[in-house]
Amino acid sequence: MSVEAVTQRIRDAAQRGETLRIRGGGTKDFYGEPARGEELSTLGLSGITAYEPSELVVTVRAGTRLAELxxxxxxxxxxxxxxxxxxxxxxxxxxxxxxxxxGPARASAGPVRDYVLGVTIVNGRGELLSFGGTVMKNVAGYDVSRLMVGALGTLGLIAEVSLKVLPVAPAEATLRFDMTQAEALRRLNEWGGQPLPLNASWWAAEQGRGTLSLRLRGAVAAVDAACRTLGGERLRSEEAAPQWLACRDQRLPGFAPREGGDLWRISVPQTAPVLELGDTLVEWHGAQRWVQARPGEGARIRDAAQRAGGHATLFRPRDAGATQRFTPLAPPLDRIHRELKREFDPAGVFNRGRLYPDF
Known part of the structure; x- marks a missing residue:
């Protein structure tokens, strides 16, 4: 389906009062609230439209397979x-x-929105709009392009996006340490204050043994010096690489919900202590914690996250009609969200209910 055909489909839906459910590969259907409406696929909008390696910028249509890019x-x-x-x-x-x-490198590289330079979207009126550009300095005032990151398609259909890319680091090493969660959090915070090429980390306990995996990336000299400074067991690359892929794609045992249980994602400051919520996998140098819990424990988990200065998301629920996935918004933020929705999608065409049941 072409951009013109998608735009016309959205205009027709707005005129008829219909709801559309935007869907690409469908690999994140579980994430967020169940969206309502007729499916509108983006898979026909595919292909890399521009790539300037020397400028570190690539422009890609939304339906392009990530693996292809x-x-x-x-x-x-x-x-x-x-x-x-x-x-x-x-x-x-x-x-x-x-x-x-x-994924795991977010702790050092930053979030997805930091790499979005510009987007072309179709809003709820069926208008094709472009925001941002292909250089960081092109943004002035309110950065609408980054507003689309994490919106789960509730504000518009992303047709094309320009992304900043970076060179692959010349050197990488993975160190493994046996330690408790409390010790891992303490050490990660200490290392974070030193000039070390820290890139990613994850801690988990299996069979009563806590293990911290730490990935270093950067110049060859910097990585080798850090390995000598930190100690631990250095893994061979052929052993470490599959583990980091499993961590990225949530195939480690700590991500699999226990039978009859839910998987919660907790975002807190890196300095937050152990939350004592049960089986936990720690990422992002302590800033992201994955917790296994029984249904009905949402209030306890959200309270613990709030007391630690963060929030909790029901990431993989056992029951489709379970607790609200995302933490309820404070009144001022809720008002901003609703006003943005009305501005971009006044007829409520897109992904109704995907972020919040009544949004």
């Missing part, structure tokens, strides 16, 4: 530094931006 970048020794998640082979670039989920 990453393969093209890899040929030129470049990558998406935030390490986007691949839940399945069908992951698309548009879905990556709409969900705003970054």
């Amino acid at each position: 990453e393969a093209v970048l890899a040929e030129r020794g470049q990558c998406l530094a935030f390490e986007p998640l691949h839940f399945a082979e069908g992951t698309t670039v548009g879905g990556m931006v709409a969900a705003g989920l970054a």
